[in-house]
Amino acid sequence: MKKEAVLMKQDNPRFFPVLIKYIRVRGSALWSSIKRHKISYLFIAPFCLLFLVFYLIPVITSIGLSFTYYNILEKPSFIGWQNYINLFFADEVFLTAVKNTFLFAVITGPIGYFMALFIAWMINDLKPKVRAFLTLIFYAPTISGQAFIVWKYIFSSDSYGLANGWLMKLGIIYNAKPWFEDSKYIMPILIIVVLWMSMGTGFLSFIAGLQNVDRSLYEAGYVDGIKNRFQELWFITLPAMKEQLMFGAVMTITASFAIHDQLAALAGFPSVNYAAHTVVSHLIDYGTIRFEMGYASAIATLLFMVMILCNKLVQFLLRKVGS
Amino acid sequence: MVLFQHKKRKKPNHSRGGDFVSILILLLFGSFMALPLVLAISNSLKPLEELFVFPPRFIVRNPTLDNFHDVFVLMVGSWVPFSRYIFNTVFITVIGTVGHLLIASLCAFALAKHKFPGRKLIFAIIVTALMFSTHVTAIPNYLIMSKIGWLDSYLALIVPAIAKPLGLFLMKQFMEQIPDSLLEAGRIDGASEFTVFLKIGMPQVKPAWLTLIIFSFQDLWNLQGSTYIYSEELKTLPYALSQISAGGISRAGATAAVTVIMMIVPITIFIISQSNIIETMASSGIKE
Numbered sequence: 014m015k016k017e018a019v020l021m022k023q024d025n026p027r028f029f030p031v032l033i034k035y036i037r038v039r040g041s042a043l044w045s046s047i048k049r050h051k052i053s054y055l056f057i058a059p060f061c062l063l064f065l066v067f068y069l070i071p072v073i074t075s076i077g078l079s080f081t082y083y084n085i086l087e088k089p090s091f092i093g094w095q096n097y098i099n100l101f102f103a104d105e106v107f108l109t110a111v112k113n114t115f116l117f118a119v120i121t122g123p124i125g126y127f128m129a130l131f132i133a134w135m136i137n138d139l140k141p142k143v144r145a146f147l148t149l150i151f152y153a154p155t156i157s158g159q160a161f162i163v164w165k166y167i168f169s170s171d172s173y174g175l176a177n178g179w180l181m182k183l184g185i186i187y188n189a190k191p192w193f194e195d196s197k198y199i200m201p202i203l204i205i206v207v208l209w210m211s212m213g214t215g216f217l218s219f220i221a222g223l224q225n226v227d228r229s230l231y232e233a234g235y236v237d238g239i240k241n242r243f244q245e246l247w248f249i250t251l252p253a254m255k256e257q258l259m260f261g262a263v264m265t266i267t268a269s270f271a272i273h274d275q276l277a278a279l280a281g282f283p284s285v286n287y288a289a290h291t292v293v294s295h296l297i298d299y300g301t302i303r304f305e306m307g308y309a310s311a312i313a314t315l316l317f318m319v320m321i322l323c324n325k326l327v328q329f330l331l332r333k334v335g336s
Numbered sequence: 337m338v339l340f341q342h343k344k345r346k347k348p349n350h351s352r353g354g355d356f357v358s359i360l361i362l363l364l365f366g367s368f369m370a371l372p373l374v375l376a377i378s379n380s381l382k383p384l385e386e387l388f389v390f391p392p393r394f395i396v397r398n399p400t401l402d403n404f405h406d407v408f409v410l411m412v413g414s415w416v417p418f419s420r421y422i423f424n425t426v427f428i429t430v431i432g433t434v435g436h437l438l439i440a441s442l443c444a445f446a447l448a449k450h451k452f453p454g455r456k457l458i459f460a461i462i463v464t465a466l467m468f469s470t471h472v473t474a475i476p477n478y479l480i481m482s483k484i485g486w487l488d489s490y491l492a493l494i495v496p497a498i499a500k501p502l503g504l505f506l507m508k509q510f511m512e513q514i515p516d517s518l519l520e521a522g523r524i525d526g527a528s529e530f531t532v533f534l535k536i537g538m539p540q541v542k543p544a545w546l547t548l549i550i551f552s553f554q555d556l557w558n559l560q561g562s563t564y565i566y567s568e569e570l571k572t573l574p575y576a577l578s579q580i581s582a583g584g585i586s587r588a589g590a591t592a593a594v595t596v597i598m599m600i601v602p603i604t605i606f607i608i609s610q611s612n613i614i615e616t617m618a619s620s621g622i623k624e
Contacts, residue, residue: 057446064499074479132365151369158554163592278578
């Protein structure tokens with residue numbers, strides 16, 4: 014306390030010497046603490062170095078490059094907000110992409126999230142073997158890589174495709190429909206496919222979280238007058254697994270704003286009338302085909318900002334669980 | 337309802353009617369999830385004429401392995417042999433996953449069990465990094481790869497995967513549960529910190545290993561990597577699949593076969609490790 018009191022007095026002639034001494038004392042304390050923990054820094058060094066080079070620096074670089082014109086051949090030249098202005102006022106395809114991305118994110122994000130939670134919750138009561146089997150069934154589409162290609166066969170545009178063949182046999186349609194070539198059908202079909210693959214990392218986390226809820230809480234809830242499984246879910250189970258809910262939300266948001274791969278494989282890239290063009294598709298178009306790196310970086314930066322904002326919003330909402 | 341654990345039931349608030357409805361919903365959703373994969377397997381076994389019948393059949397009538405045979409034959413000739421794509425993907429996946437497990441665990445151990453200045457800041461950054469989609473970092477990563485000359489080499493695919501923030505995050509959270517007294521006992525016996533990590537810490541977090549392995553495997557196994565890799569002989573299996581399926585109708589059988597090859601491996605690994613995770617989780621249920 015005494016030291017601070019001395020520091021407060023600006024007119025004290027010993028102000029600077031004391032300040033320097035203060036910094037030196039604290040600094041050397043920190044330094045000796047760092048030296049004492051040398052081994053800890055050695056442990057984290059390999060990961061942190063790679064993380065810095067391949068994750069942190071790229072994000073920062075991306076923000077920086079977004080204010081430049083850069084085509085790889087010439088040095089980047091600073092152009093201020095021009096990329097962002099062009100994106101919003103001169104690039105109609107980008108606006109389509111934004112619309113599609115939000116449509117995908119708003120529909121598949123929440124539905125996928127609640128479906129994962131709901132299913133994890135329902136299989137939690139089952140016998141361990143049945144639970145393990147169902148976990149596999151629900152998680153399999155997510156891990157089977159490019160198995161989503163099978164949807165291309167289901168919605169193939171000739172009459173050999175499952176949807177066309179069966180609908181024609183039943184007499185509901187008379188000609189084979191070109192599902193992935195008609196912008197009317199592209200979106201709904203792709204939403205189904207994305208939902209099919211939406212039992213992501215969050216799903217496993219929910220299962221683990223549900224199993225670790227303290228059983229005695231349920232007994233206590235019963236005594237306190239909890240009547241059915243939904244009250245139990247809202248007042249006991251969900252509050253006890255808030256951490257998993259947060260984690261699941263982060264994973265879902267990041268994934269649902271980054272949808273592209275399935276869409277490109279099924280609907281083509283670029284898709285008919287840009288019906289399945291998302292922000293990530295636009296980013297890939299400019300980044301790896303047109304090599305307009307500055308412009309692509311501006312898209313990446315916007316995407317990143319929206320993801321962070323959404324995460325903050327959802328985390329705020331999740332704090333209200335159980336109240 | 338034989339499926340439920342009625343006798344030892346700990347949850348008094350569940351009615352039988354509700355159980356019935358939930359089974360019904362699970363069956364419905366379960367079929368939606370499972371049927372396309374069943375179709376994928378069924379398709380891969382269909383002879384060509386069965387892929388093109390009207391009306392289409394869901395289940396194969398005369399199963400054959402011809403499609404799998406075709407995959408290997410199709411890619412012979414001026415192209416790189418198909419086995420090369422398999423080798424590339426297996427190589428990248430195995431090295432990347434092992435590296436990720438070791439390096440992320442080492443860092444997670446220090447973050448969870450050592451009290452050094454800066455650890456909270458580092459962990460906060462890692463948690464934020466969970467929101468970095470690979471697409472956001474792709475362009476600068478490409479520039480960095482070209483600067484350090486890693487374009488068109490395995491390194492460009494393996495090394496970034498080693499520092500995936502998700503694995504570190506999960507591992508650190510699991511490692512918080514290791515009792516400090518256990519580690520302290522090892523240190524008193526004079527073991528080096530690395531030995532304490534490897535011989536005492538790591539065996540305690542086996543479920544987390546498996547989790548890291550699954551996630552890392554899943555990412556690398558499905559990596560196309562065609563932005564970083566130009567040489568045909570370094571390209572991956574998912575890339576080959578996308579090439580084959582771009583071949584259209586004449587390649588329908590081969591596409592179905594590669595799809596099955598691609599999905600069988602991660603699903604098998606998940607089956608093996610999932611039972612392990614559930615077992616370990618069940619036995620470590622009660623926390624103090």
